[in-house]
Amino acid sequence: MSAERLIGLVRAIGAEAKRQGVEPLRDERHLFDFDHWRRRHRDAAAERIGGQGSGAAQQPVSSDGGPGIVSSLDLPRPLASWQPERLGVHAAILDPLRTDATGFVLPAYIVRRHDHELRDLLMAAASGDDPVLLVLSGYSCTGKTRTAYEAVAACLADWMLAYPKDADSLHRLLAADALGPRTVLWLNEAQELLGGHGGEAAAAALRRRLEQPGPLVVIATLWPGHRHELTDRPTGGQDRHPQARALLAAARGITVPAVFDGPALGRLHETDDGSLNVAARTAPDGSVTQTLAGGPSLVQWYEQADGTQDCYGKAVVTAAMDARRLGHTSPLPLALLEVAAPGYLTDAQRAAAPAEWFETALAFARTRVKDVVAALGDVAHDHGMGAQPGVCRLADYLDQYARAARRECFPPASFWHAVEHHAATAADLYELARSAESRGRLRLAAALLRRAADEGHGPAWEPIVTMMAYRGLTEEAESLARSALRRGEPEPMLALAWTLSECGDADETERLVREAATTGQASALTSLAVVLSQGPEAEAALAEAVTLGDPEAPYLLAKLRQNTCDLAEYEELLWRGASAGDRNAKGELVALKCSADEWDEAEVLARSFAERGDGFELGMMAIDRNKAGDRAEAERLAWTAVELADRDVLGTARRPFPVGTFAAVAALMSVYSDDEDGAESVLQRLTEFRNPQTWAVAARCQEERHPDRAERLYRRAAERGDLYALERLAMMERNRKAAGAERTHRAAVDAGCGVGPLADLWGYEDRAEEAEQAQCYGLEIDGSIAAPWLF
Structure with missing residues (x-):
């Protein structure tokens, strides 16, 4: 007897008892609970074929239901008990600025057009009485499984879910009639269940189950190629998939796009999720889900490439990484990579290199990981079809990874010889x-x-x-x-x-x-005005520079004319400079609004600047509000500046000195200058943001009173690529004469802090001659002090 026939019998008995006025005793009421009988039916069915009611039973069963192949029976469980990784959702790339992000990462979900279509179908299924079969079709790492998981979690949260891992398990579930109403049958990568051994029997059994009444959702994911294999009728030879074809013909298909479209990309850039921010920046073509899912595998593939032959491919990819992170933005010439690669290999590896080592290395570097992305890819012609010969491009996510992982690595001499002669x-x-x-x-x-x-x-x-x-x-x-x-x-x-x-x-x-x-160039005219300082010649030079579009000239002209022009002209010039990005013009505009007590307008202006990455004016407003005695407003403005910097955390990482965050934190420290516990609370909260520059500023505030805590924060920020933190860390080690001070100073030099900190260390250690020579002539490629040289 099927579960539904059993429920029908219980319903009939209950109706007859009610008609005759018979009330069940308290300890008999469970006998009229439909869920109770569904569970009993499921357990009994599982026991008949060796199940224990726990989803872990095993029984020899063949593809036709008889004894034979050993397989697991994956019984339904409440949806809430399923973790996304257990259902086949790919782990995503880590937020590079989160210290607590480890293991399986599931970033925020961006709902797109196909999500609405799927969820409408699921809501209709939830309120209907008939089973439905939904098939999500898309290529590797386009987000099919995550789409299905998010839709089911949103629409069918109180349902059961069964996830058979192979065709035999699916067939056993169906034979046991274990899929009761309000159950999701999860067929991730359905080709593995329907296309191989036992797939036809499972497809036939599933067709029969879909003919029975009762709410049931079967949700499957398929690559387009696999769907064609299962549904295309053969022109000759044996028809291998008639049942699968008939099954899928009755399905409602939903295509998961390979790329994010314009509106979805817009929403992506608005999120605060660090993993999505990285994906958005490293997937300019909109292949966001491929980057999210394929990024970790690509990095793992690269890091583990140390085998006998793989080492040559890794050397070529590393050279490409260094070229990109150090400024080679054009497509990378293959000749550059070939000449650079030997410096990334050991003597033994170079000696053992076969004659065709570079061809082998390129083949390795062009291998598509997860069938989605390769370390090195082709570059399309600017016009027309096909790839440009002799050049390649580094995968954007690998470029992002290298900028952090290799920040303190200075390339070998072979690299510099290669770029000198082969840069594009x-x-x-x-x-x-x-x-x-x-x-x-x-x-x-x-x-x-x-x-x-x-x-x-x-x-x-x-x-x-x-x-x-x-x-x-x-x-x-x-x-x-x-x-x-x-x-x-x-x-x-x-x-x-x-x-x-x-x-x-x-x-x-x-x-x-x-x-x-x-x-007559604008920059030269502005410079002349700066040298002259004032007077008709300076004003004429600035007026011409403004006309020519120099970004600094409007502010300078406004200040020069401040006592002679009206407010409207003055403000217009400031707006012109601010729109061109001049910080002085921005600051003067905000100060102008503040002096007129137009605080709301001033905040709108300062906030707009902060949203574009410059929070200095918002921080200065906070300082001014605190001086005026409005501590609450000062604190609100300061935290706003810090939070906006945190949203653009990858953008602020490109700015070497966090002036906006410094101003905001200075305001907060002023607010709590007479409250030590409050100041401690502020500093602790700052360390919970994602932006390493924020941690570095918090560390700077603690250097004198809590040097150990400051050093830990600097180290944490430096590990995430913050140059200011690395420089301060080197200075702290220098001041306490730490054993590893020179190593840290050299790391700062190789990361891009200049030779100054290292020269200062040598001067501090009474090595004045070395310090002077390094300051004047710099270092050689290997890090030794350069001998005097001429241009």
Whole structure:
């Protein structure tokens, strides 16, 4: 007897008892509970085929229901008892800025158009009396299983769920009539149940179950290719899947898109979820779910590639990682990777390399992990079809991973030889040179800059001239600057002028700036006005610079005319500068609103700046409110600035100094200056944010009173890539003469803090000659102090 026939009999007995006025005794009432009989029927059915009612029974059963193959009986359990990872939902990439994110990560879910379609069908099934079969179709890692899980959890939360792991288990469930009403039958990767041994018998049994009345939802996921294999009628030969084809023909199909569309991407960027933020930034083509699911496997694949042959592929990928993180934004030339790779291998690995090592390495690097993403991919032609020859691109997520994992790694000499001769463009050379410079390799930087300049990249002349001037080569620097000036490029001459200005040579500074201003370029005109400070010539220069679009000129002109122009003109100039990104103009606009007691308008302005990554004005407003005695408002504004910085945590990581967070925390410390417990509470709360810059600021506030706590916070922030924290950590170790101080200082240099901290350490240790030489000539590629060199 089926479960429904049993329930019908109980219902009839109950109705007859009620008609005759017979009330059941208290200890007999369970006999009229339908769920009680469903459970009894399920357990009895399981016992008949060897089950124990726990979902773990085993019994020899063949694909036709008779004895034979040993298989598990996966009985239904309440949906709430199922964890998403047990149902086949992929683990996602970690939030890189969360210290407590370990193990299985399930990021926030972004509902898309197909989700609404699926949930409407499930709600209809929940209120109906007939079974339904739903098939979610999509390629690998497009989010089919997560879509199904979220929909079932939202619409059928109080139902049971059965998840058979193979065709025999599915057949046994159906043979036992164990799928009662209000049950979800979960067929993740349904091709594994329907396409192999026992699949046809299971499909036939499921067709029979779907013909019975009662609310039942069967939800299956399938790749499109597998669905075609099961549903396409063969043109010749044996028909292997007639039952599966008939079953799937009656299903309601839902396609899960491979990429996020515009509206979904917009919602993705609005979320605070760190994993989604990373996916959004590393999946510019909208392949968000592939990045979420495939990212961890790609990293694991890369990190474990140390085998006899895999090591060459790993070396090539590592070279690509370094090239991307240090500034090579163009498609990566294969020649660059081939020349760079040997430096990432041991002597033994190089000696054992086969003749075709690079071809083998490329084949390895192009292997698609999870059939979704490869470390190195092709680059499409800018126009037309096909891939560009001789170049590749690094997977965006692997690029994101490398920027943290290899932050303190300085590439080997083979890498720099490769980029010098094989970088795609002069602009790439320039960016790589600046990365070398910020890592203290000044001789290397100068060589790369000169090569970029010679290849036509004008901006490279400016740092060359500056480096010459700092080393006393003023005449040579001016000669190069004048050559650039003849080409209409004033920046090298201006760079030389400001370098001499730092040395106190005002006359030479004005002479050089006036010469640069003859080009009529906006930056040179603004510089001339700064040198002149005031007067008609300065005003005329600024007016022309504003017309030409210089971002700093509107603020400077507004301040110059402050006493002669009306408020409307003054504010218009400030708006113009703020819109161009000038921080001084932003600050003056907010201050203008505050001085007029227009606090709401001031906050709207400051908040808009903070939402674009600059929370300084909001923090300064908090400081002003506290000075005015409004502690509650000061605290609210300060926390708002910190929270907005936390939303753009990956963006703020690119800004080296957290001025906005510093201003906000300074306001909070002022609010609680007379409340030690309150200040401690503030600092503790700051450590709970995701932004490493926030932790670094909290650490800075505790250096004097709680140095051990500050050091732990700095270390935590430095491990997440914060350069300010790494520099402060090095300074703390220097001050207490820690044994590992030089190692930390070198890590700071290699991460991009410049050679200054290391030179300061040597000066602190009475190694003045080494400090001076390092400061002037920098380090060699291997980290040793460079000998004096010429341009």
